[in-house]
Structures are given as C-alpha cells and as structure tokens.
Amino acid sequence: MDISSILQGGYQHPLSRSWQGRRTLTKSMLMYPIFITDDPDARVEIKSLPGQCRWGVNKLEEFLGPLVKKGLKSVILFGVPLKCNKDEKGTPADDPEGPVILAIKKLRTLYPDLYIACDVCLCEYTSHGHCGFLNPDGTIDIEPSVTRIAQVALSYAKAGAHCVAPSDMMDGRIKAIKRALIDGGYGNRCTLMSYSAKFASALYGPFRDAAGSAPAFGDRKCYQLPPAAKGLARRAITRDVNEGADIIMVKPSLPYLDIIADAAELAPDHPLACYQVSGEYAMVCAGAAAGVYDLRVMAFETVESMVRAGATLILTYFTPQFLDWLEA
Ligand SMILES: NCC[C@H](CC(=O)O)[C@@H](CN)CCC(=O)O
Numbered sequence: 001m002d003i004s005s006i007l008q009g010g011y012q013h014p015l016s017r018s019w020q021g022r023r024t025l026t027k028s029m030l031m032y033p034i035f036i037t038d039d040p041d042a043r044v045e046i047k048s049l050p051g052q053c054r055w056g057v058n059k060l061e062e063f064l065g066p067l068v069k070k071g072l073k074s075v076i077l078f079g080v081p082l083k084c085n086k087d088e089k090g091t092p093a094d095d096p097e098g099p100v101i102l103a104i105k106k107l108r109t110l111y112p113d114l115y116i117a118c119d120v121c122l123c124e125y126t127s128h129g130h131c132g133f134l135n136p137d138g139t140i141d142i143e144p145s146v147t148r149i150a151q152v153a154l155s156y157a158k159a160g161a162h163c164v165a166p167s168d169m170m171d172g173r174i175k176a177i178k179r180a181l182i183d184g185g186y187g188n189r190c191t192l193m194s195y196s197a198k199f200a201s202a203l204y205g206p207f208r209d210a211a212g213s214a215p216a217f218g219d220r221k222c223y224q225l226p227p228a229a230k231g232l233a234r235r236a237i238t239r240d241v242n243e244g245a246d247i248i249m250v251k252p253s254l255p256y257l258d259i260i261a262d263a264a265e266l267a268p269d270h271p272l273a274c275y276q277v278s279g280e281y282a283m284v285c286a287g288a289a290a291g292v293y294d295l296r297v298m299a300f301e302t303v304e305s306m307v308r309a310g311a312t313l314i315l316t317y318f319t320p321q322f323l324d325w326l327e328a
Pocket residue numbers: 119121123131167168203204205206207208213220276277278279
C-alpha cells in the first residue's frame with residue numbers, strides 16, 4: 001500500500017488518539033447556567049430540563065457546594081422572578097432585593113474563587129416579555145432599551161459580578177454597557193461577554209418554560225438573527241469586537257458550528273464562548289433516554305465539536321456531569 005494512504009498508524013492507541021485534538025475540553029472551559037428564583041428557599045425541578053432546578057438564594061450552598069468541590073469554576077446567573085411586578089420597562093431587573101443581585105452577593109461570599117457571570121436582559125422582567133422596550137406599534141424602541149440594559153449591567157457589576165452578558169440583542173448595547181462600566185468605575189473590574197451571534201432559534205423552549213420568559217405576543221425574530229444569516233452573524237461579531245466586547249459568544253451551538261468557526265476567524269484574539277442552549281441539552285437527554293446513544297458519549301461528542309470549531313468557553317447544562325466525567 002502507498003505510504004501516504006496509511007493514517008491508522010497515527011491513532012491506533014488511546015493515548016495517540018488523545019493527541020489528535022488541537023484543544024481538549026477542561027473543567028475551566030465550562031460555565032454552568034443556573035436559575036435563581038425569588039423564593040429564597042426554593043428548589044423547584046424544571047421538567048423540560050432534566051436534572052436542572054430553579055434555586056432560591058438560601059439553597060445555593062446546598063446546590064453549588066458539591067460542584068465547587070468537584071472543580072466548578074464559573075456560573076452564569078439567570079433571574080427567575082415569580083413574585084415581582086413586571087412592567088413595560090423591566091423595573092425589577094436591577095432590584096437590589098431581587099434574586100440576581102442577592103445571589104451575586106451570596107456567591108461572592110460563599111465561594112470567593114467562583115467566577116460569577118450574569119445574563120443581562122429585560123425579558124424576565126417586562127410585562128410583555130420582550131428583551132427590550134417597545135414602541136406603541138410593538139416594534140423595539142432601541143435607544144431607551146440600550147440605556148436600560150446598560151443600567152442593569154452596571155448594577156450587577158456593582159453588586160460584584162465578574163462578568164455581565166447581555167442576551168438582549170439590542171443594537172449598540174455593547175458600546176453602551178462598556179461606556180457605563182467605564183464611567184461607573186468598573187471598566188477594569190467587570191468582563192463584558194457579548195451574545196454577539198444569537199439566532200432566533202427553536203431551541204429556547206425549555207429555558208422559556210424555566211424562566212417564564214416567553215414573549216407575551218409575537219416573537220424575537222426582529223432582534224435575534226435569522227438562522228440562515230451567516231453574513232449578519234459575521235457583521236454582528238465584528239461590530240461587538242469594535243464596540244469593546246471582551247468575550248464573543250455564539251448561541252445556540254450545535255446547529256451553528258460554522259458560525260463558531262467564523263467567530264474564531266473574525267475574532268482570533270478574543271475568548272470565544274458558545275451556549276449549548278436548553279433545547280440542545282434536552283435533545284441530547286431525550287435521545288439518550290430513547291436509547292439512540294449513550295448520554296455521556298453524545299454529551300462529549302456535541303461539546304467537543306464546539307471546541308473543534310473554535311470555542312474556548314462552553315455554557316452548558318451538562319456542566320455538573322462533565323465535572324464527574326472529566327475526573328474519571
Ligand atoms: N434573553 C433571552 C433568553 C434566551 C433566549 C430566548 O428565550 O429568546 C436564552 C438565555 N440567554 C435562552 C437560553 C437557553 O435556551 O438555554
């Protein structure tokens with residue numbers, strides 16, 4: 001056989017197979033999305049997200065203590081206020097007694113080394129459930145939305161968040177948040193992770209169930225990217241790099257590996273995050289439950305495809321299992 005035809009000699013052993021990846025998944029690459037509700041003693045299972053719960057602030061030690069011991073390095077907080085008075089402006093988003101700010105303060109005290117990121121959006125706090133302010137005709141009112149998002153981001157930074165991550169997709173919010181952080185004295189103390197290429201995906205259903213954040217009417221197609229929009233995604237990534245984002249994110253992940261690769265090409269000097277969203281997680285769990293594949297094998301195969309595409313930070317609900325699987 002011709003010499004150039006032989007490849008199998010390079011990976012015939014488990015160790016030489018482990019050398020074939022440019023980067024391998026490590027615990028520090030995992031960021032765990034968690035839901036914080038405003039009942040301080042709550043531990044409520046989320047049916048559409050197997051193994052995930054809404055947690056009250058008083059339960060965070062019971063919840064995260066064991067994971068920190070196993071090597072959990074970072075979380076991203078999502079507020080799930082069930083008792084607040086939602087309004088057109090998302091007033092409860094930066095309530096100092098709200099679940100997110102209370103959780104930031106609690107976690108900074110409990111686990112000084114744990115990296116605390118906060119999702120920043122208005123949809124969980126607005127009466128209409130959209131991620132921004134609305135004009136009377138139901139379209140997004142950009143300027144006041146951006147001002148409000150920046151205000152909320154600064155309040156989380158002041159409460160002690162290491163990172164703010166605006167998932168709203170309002171145009172210009174990265175520049176506005178960066179400006180607010182700098183003017184507020186947090187430009188060097190809080191990381192800005194932009195959901196730059198975030199698509200209007202069908203894969204957010206379980207999250208919206210969990211967070212009660214579905215829009216009261218219409219959809220988010222006028223501010224989340226069309227799934228076919230490779231050009232818009234590339235332009236959004238370049239825009240956010242220029243507006244001062246410290247980390248670029250692509251979301252969802254598996255159906256958008258090409259966009260992750262584009263982001264790695266367009267922003268080679270930035271950390272690159274991707275979010276394995278609720279619907280992706282639920283799909284992998286459902287397939288395993290149906291006996292289509294082994295859960296652990298498929299969890300690794302999906303997340304390692306994101307690493308191969310160029311991601312250096314993975315937001316995934318599989319984080320607790322990966323802490324065990326990577327230890328084994
Ligand atoms: N701010 C929007 C929330 C949002 C998507 C959506 O509901 O449109 C995501 C959270 N950042 C959903 C994440 C997920 O599905 O896991």
